[in-house]
């Protein structure tokens with residue numbers, strides 16, 4: 282995250298004490314990392330104990346769109362999927378207004394991101410992703426992934442003037458290929474449901490049981506559900522594979538990590554024949570999605586403190602690599 286909307290502890294301490302049952306706010310720190318919303322670690326003291334939360338001020342999502350994400354997190358947390366749980370105020374509400382923007386407070390998950398994942402880390406992620414897909418099956422709300430084909434089609438014309446001829450050709454031709462794929466009968470057959478759609482390494486935490494660093498790491502949780510939506514499960518898996526299973530050259534897929542991710546996923550939810558047949562195109566769709574959003578963030582940036590834009594060429598390279606598969 283970055284901080285687009287600065288907030289000081291003094292601005293929220295009365296609100297926290299008055300409206301919530303989480304004790305007294307003792308510290309508030311802007312979080313570096315992430316690019317979408319303003320996030321802060323919020324510490325409180327309740328009955329003499331320190332508690333840790335994350336306060337998010339939403340910069341683009343509206344109060345109408347947000348209940349889907351917050352209710353999905355609550356639904357998954359209730360099903361023992363390790364995700365942040367939205368905190369209710371004394372009226373039972375989980376969506377608030379702060380600085381005239383929508384805001385939420387969620388539990389802080391334990392652990393740290395693993396940016397150099399081993400096959401075991403990939404397997405833990407694959408297993409939990411499949412469990413998450415199954416756990417979402419009875420989630421009653423639907424909301425499209427807001428960063429899917431319609432958004433690509435709307436955004437690409439804004440980016441094209443900034444690109445060289447070769448990039449323009451690659452972006453336009455891949456968009457056309459994906460528009461055809463999304464309209465195909467085989468795409469329609471792919472299972473879908475509540476999907477994270479942004480399960481990168483920096484959105485997953487691992488920790489050691491009881492803080493014992495000699496013990497094997499376990500999955501601390503998935504967070505940052507604010508790009509989630511009703512989407513093809515295969516897209517979620519492809520987004521995950523494109524970030525978790527990269528070879529040393531940072532563009533091709535590493536067989537060992539990919540096999541670990543896919544086996545662990547399929548041990549919980551085996552892929553259908555249609556999904557297996559669509560895998561290569563879906564890897565390209567997942568690469569295109571992040572090439573477009575990174576180009577958009579790069580060429581049409583927003584003002585923010587602590588914002589480090591992601592490198593768009595990384596996903597251009599990944600797309601070229603997946604096309605060559």
Ligand SMILES: Nc1ncnc2c1ncn2[C@@H]1O[C@H](COP(=O)(O)OP(=O)(O)O)[C@@H](O)[C@H]1O
Pocket residue numbers: 282283312313314315316317318319320335365387388389390391483484504505507
């Ligand atoms: N629930 C959480 N538990 C623990 N850490 C979190 C949680 N939510 C966010 N963070 C921390 O905040 C950082 C930025 O959050 P992120 O959701 O990626 O930002 P953005 O909303 O901009 O995408 C993460 O890298 C992580 O360190």
Ligand SMILES: N[C@@H](CCOP(=O)(O)O)C(=O)O
Pocket residue numbers: 282314315316317479481483484505571574575591
């Ligand atoms: N994961 C995406 C965009 C969102 O980044 P995040 O750090 O806010 O999760 C990317 O890497 O482009």
